[in-house]
Amino acid sequence: MLTSHKAPEYQKAGDITSPKGFAAAGLHAGLKYKRNDLGVIYSETPASSAAVYTLNHFQAAPLKVTKNSIEEEGKLQAIVVNSAFANACTGKQGDDDAFAMRKHMAQHLSIPEHYVAVASTGVIGEYLPLDKIKTGIDRLAPKPTLEAADDFNRAILTTDLIVKKTCWTMEIDQKEVTIAGAAKGSGMIHPNMATMLSFVTTDANISPQALHQALREVTDKTFNRITVDGETSTNDMVLVMANGHAENDELTQDHPEWETFVEGLRQTSEDLAKMIARDGEGATKLIEVQVDGAESEQEAGEVAKKIVGSDLVKTAVYGADANWGRIIQAIGHSNAKVDPDAVDIWIGPFQVLKESRPLPFSEEAATEYLKSEQVTIKVDLNVGHANAKAWGCDLTYDYIKINASYRT
Amino acid sequence: MLTSHKAPEYQKAGDITSPKGFAAAGLHAGLKYKRNDLGVIYSETPASSAAVYTLNHFQAAPLKVTKNSIEEEGKLQAIVVNSAFANACTGKQGDDDAFAMRKHMAQHLSIPEHYVAVASTGVIGEYLPLDKIKTGIDRLAPKPTLEAADDFNRAILTTDLIVKKTCWTMEIDQKEVTIAGAAKGSGMIHPNMATMLSFVTTDANISPQALHQALREVTDKTFNRITVDGETSTNDMVLVMANGHAENDELTQDHPEWETFVEGLRQTSEDLAKMIARDGEGATKLIEVQVDGAESEQEAGEVAKKIVGSDLVKTAVYGADANWGRIIQAIGHSNAKVDPDAVDIWIGPFQVLKESRPLPFSEEAATEYLKSEQVTIKVDLNVGHANAKAWGCDLTYDYIKINASYRT
Structure with missing residues (x-):
């Protein structure tokens, strides 16, 4: 207990x-x-x-x-x-x-x-x-x-x-x-x-x-x-x-x-x-990425980290833009086993991709969701049974501000 | 010819x-x-x-x-x-x-x-x-x-x-x-x-x-x-x-x-x-990184790409901050063979690190140099004879601006 x-x-x-x-x-x-x-x-x-x-x-x-x-x-x-x-x-x-x-x-x-x-x-x-x-x-x-x-x-x-x-x-x-x-x-x-x-x-x-x-x-x-x-x-x-x-x-x-x-x-x-x-520098949000259906936990973790570490995903989350194309790109960039025609993606409660094809969803509602302090992205690779989570933050103007002048 | x-x-x-x-x-x-x-x-x-x-x-x-x-x-x-x-x-x-x-x-x-x-x-x-x-x-x-x-x-x-x-x-x-x-x-x-x-x-x-x-x-x-x-x-x-x-x-x-x-x-x-x-999104500068003294060209290329791909290096260059600590961190993050006590680093014409120890240099002159449109960072790993170059750009407010609202 x-x-x-x-x-x-x-x-x-x-x-x-x-x-x-x-x-x-x-x-x-x-x-x-x-x-x-x-x-x-x-x-x-x-x-x-x-x-x-x-x-x-x-x-x-x-x-x-x-x-x-x-x-x-x-x-x-x-x-x-x-x-x-x-x-x-x-x-x-x-x-x-x-x-x-x-x-x-x-x-x-x-x-x-x-x-x-x-x-x-x-x-x-x-x-x-x-x-x-x-x-x-x-x-x-x-x-x-x-x-x-x-x-x-x-x-x-x-x-x-x-x-x-x-x-x-x-x-x-x-x-x-x-x-x-x-x-x-x-x-x-x-x-x-x-x-x-x-x-x-x-x-x-x-x-x-x-x-x-x-x-x-x-x-x-x-x-x-x-x-x-x-x-x-x-x-x-x-x-x-x-x-x-x-x-x-x-x-x-x-x-x-x-x-x-x-x-x-x-x-x-x-x-x-x-x-x-x-509390990442300049961050306004926690991003949690959950990857299911991977061949191994190690591969699930790799894909999750690719997504949560992608500057394009991080800026999209900052801008509350439900841009699943960037999530796909990050997944495709990993070394994990991926079936290009089998990927499902959810942004919060909204499924935006099914078998690698876009689903209709309310952009407005998704944008509203992406304004929350914690954003969850879920991916099902549908090639296995392993899963893993990774965490990161959005990439913001303040990250640039803090790091363009750290020592001064 | x-x-x-x-x-x-x-x-x-x-x-x-x-x-x-x-x-x-x-x-x-x-x-x-x-x-x-x-x-x-x-x-x-x-x-x-x-x-x-x-x-x-x-x-x-x-x-x-x-x-x-x-x-x-x-x-x-x-x-x-x-x-x-x-x-x-x-x-x-x-x-x-x-x-x-x-x-x-x-x-x-x-x-x-x-x-x-x-x-x-x-x-x-x-x-x-x-x-x-x-x-x-x-x-x-x-x-x-x-x-x-x-x-x-x-x-x-x-x-x-x-x-x-x-x-x-x-x-x-x-x-x-x-x-x-x-x-x-x-x-x-x-x-x-x-x-x-x-x-x-x-x-x-x-x-x-x-x-x-x-x-x-x-x-x-x-x-x-x-x-x-x-x-x-x-x-x-x-x-x-x-x-x-x-x-x-x-x-x-x-x-x-x-x-x-x-x-x-x-x-x-x-x-x-x-x-x-x-012409990277939001970029104001071209960064060229040259790595010498690596064990192989592949390792030299990996180190050069780690440096030029580092968000911390990219923001430091944007802010014209001669922050060699971030260059060291990026090098240390690579899989290449590195002798932690043997690294030399130059920012433009200024040598800032010799055998992994800081050298005195004019911060003012280095900052002036870093304001140029093209910035060169040179690293000598001193563990071999291979070399390679990589290119990138600085990370700026405009990158965030462009990517936080790409589709809108």
């Missing part, structure tokens, strides 16, 4: 401090002009941890440090995160800075260095202002409150307009298990871990190996299925900490309620992924 | 009627509101012909007809083209209409049906207004003049702002050989034949097989190296007719001047490809 703590605006109820034994903090360390720019998530005891990282060739320094920490024994007790500076393309000094950041955080919390993960997001190619970060770390005092979680959530944002968080509870071994997450993202969101940072906390009792397996499975269906502009970043990762304070029996694939946990993690990840897509 | 007839604005001098034995016509048949929408290219004698087609799964009806014609004996005498209607996603009736269009053109010119190719561009999913097209065909009277070529060139445009044409001459077997081309394109231009139609005429004497081979080789380095918005279309093709009126010895790979011909065809194709990229 799965119960969502999530309020309709995702802004209330649970947060990363909701699972037992977690605390957080966030503050202004002087990296940004005014807003929070440094934060920490802290677990009272060492937590099983797993992460997935950007596939970009240029992985930033903090990712190396986090990998180094997790490889040691698969456990973490703290994640320190800064915004404003990505510490990417910073060479040897960047590596040294990221390790120094980890060391300082570990000393401040009196825990071993390898229990600390580091994450950074912001401008590439500039060195971290390490003194400001150290002074900021000294002031971080993690608390197990929703206010403290909010301080953290705001500290990780860059061009994001809204805080992204969610929280789910479930019963495992008759214990209440909570999974919560916080994320940042905005431009440059694409499959394979683009510019996003997602942090998930849970009090579930689970081994690092099983946690890693669950995370990989879930990431492929959630974070890797969103796109804002087809770009990937150097810094992104999804990191999960599970500290076992819920006192369920240790979760493995053989546990009778394994699927309950995986579904909770999937739901948490999907919530965050959709919030990231919805 | 290669001499360009091309004037700086591409608007003067040679055209598709410049090679000996070619004529053209274009007129308003009533498909568009006012502008030319129907045209023909005609060769006095059957010409060796070759074509490459879109890889989109949903190939439009006219492509089937053209394939059918060329397969018969590798020769064509006429290409009839309409704009405004793509005749794609039109099912069986669409096929019948395209064949009817071919038949009517053949009858009008008193040539066999299989000497006629058909091309269409415009809105998807609506049937051709065949009566108007037939009436228009009856009025087409091909002439070997530049004025007639211009009538044709304007008839194939959709959202294009400028006519695209070029012309080159070379000496083969001491005969003057001319190659000329006309093209349309605009949005949806991407590798693998996106929404573009390119027609090349030449009076070279060459077999259909050799012509096909030359075209494939050249297409991979030109038309398949441009991108406007990453989309591919259902209708695009590049079609070459070679009627032999230059009276050179038949060109094959063994001909001592084979490379001269291929280079002329490549130059003609590159001109058209760059004009298509430069």
Whole structure:
């Protein structure tokens, strides 16, 4: 049984401090002009941890440090995160800075260095202002409150307009298990871990190996299925900490309620992924694409991402134009098996294409539908039985505005 | 020896009627509101012909007809083209209409049906207004003049702002050989034949097989190296007719001047490809990306296309922002072999990155450079010796404007 703590605006109820034994903090360390720019998530005891990282060739320094920490024994007790500076393309000094950041955080919390993960997001190619970060770390005092979680959530944002968080509870071994997450993202969101940072906390009792397996499975269906502009970043990762304070029996694939946990993690990840897509730079709408009738889930996912990543589809949705021709073009552009005479397409409740031929529909009603804040496009390829979803956002004047002058 | 007839604005001098034995016509048949929408290219004698087609799964009806014609004996005498209607996603009736269009053109010119190719561009999913097209065909009277070529060139445009044409001459077997081309394109231009139609005429004497081979080789380095918005279309093709009126010895790979011909065809194709990229929807600038030091030409081409296709790079160029971080991200996003510590990047004359570390450069001077009409980005991967170029355009407010309301 799965119960969502999530309020309709995702802004209330649970947060990363909701699972037992977690605390957080966030503050202004002087990296940004005014807003929070440094934060920490802290677990009272060492937590099983797993992460997935950007596939970009240029992985930033903090990712190396986090990998180094997790490889040691698969456990973490703290994640320190800064915004404003990505510490990417910073060479040897960047590596040294990221390790120094980890060391300082570990000393401040009196825990071993390898229990600390580091994450950074912001401008590439500039060195971290390490003194400001150290002074900021000294002031971080993690608390197990929703206010403290909010301080953290705001500290990780860059061009994001809204805080992204969610929280789910479930019963495992008759214990209440909570999974919560916080994320940042905005431009440059694409499959394979683009510019996003997602942090998930849970009090579930689970081994690092099983946690890693669950995370990989879930990431492929959630974070890797969103796109804002087809770009990937150097810094992104999804990191999960599970500290076992819920006192369920240790979760493995053989546990009778394994699927309950995986579904909770999937739901948490999907919530965050959709919030990231919805908050894409300049976006006014969330676009959800569902592809049915594909030969495999992988092909369904590929087609869904082609559609949701198409600039022409994205501008048509922005303009509330029920232009199914662009959806067809995007489908035809994929490598998936497609029968050119068998495709059905729905824009919201309106079927616009049947067996690849246009159906009459009310343009007016479709335009009205396309003005909603969430738009659903459904495609049936009619060549198999697999399905998948992907999420993205519309492409707007504001995307151009934000990105034509990001650094000025 | 290669001499360009091309004037700086591409608007003067040679055209598709410049090679000996070619004529053209274009007129308003009533498909568009006012502008030319129907045209023909005609060769006095059957010409060796070759074509490459879109890889989109949903190939439009006219492509089937053209394939059918060329397969018969590798020769064509006429290409009839309409704009405004793509005749794609039109099912069986669409096929019948395209064949009817071919038949009517053949009858009008008193040539066999299989000497006629058909091309269409415009809105998807609506049937051709065949009566108007037939009436228009009856009025087409091909002439070997530049004025007639211009009538044709304007008839194939959709959202294009400028006519695209070029012309080159070379000496083969001491005969003057001319190659000329006309093209349309605009949005949806991407590798693998996106929404573009390119027609090349030449009076070279060459077999259909050799012509096909030359075209494939050249297409991979030109038309398949441009991108406007990453989309591919259902209708695009590049079609070459070679009627032999230059009276050179038949060109094959063994001909001592084979490379001269291929280079002329490549130059003609590159001109058209760059004009298509430069005239991308809403574009204000042509972006040329050159990648050196790759492991293979294919990888160099992939990296170049990733950069020139990146929405973040495209908006940065629009905003005249020398943001090399976005170039790095695009490179890192490719599948090519990359050494994360070895990349050099130049924006115009300014080297901004050396061994993946930022170099000091004058932001002011770089911004001034980025305001030019043509922007060159050069990357040296320093992992091999292969290189390639790709072309695209900036992403602007006008792209959104055009595409958020294409059909209204």
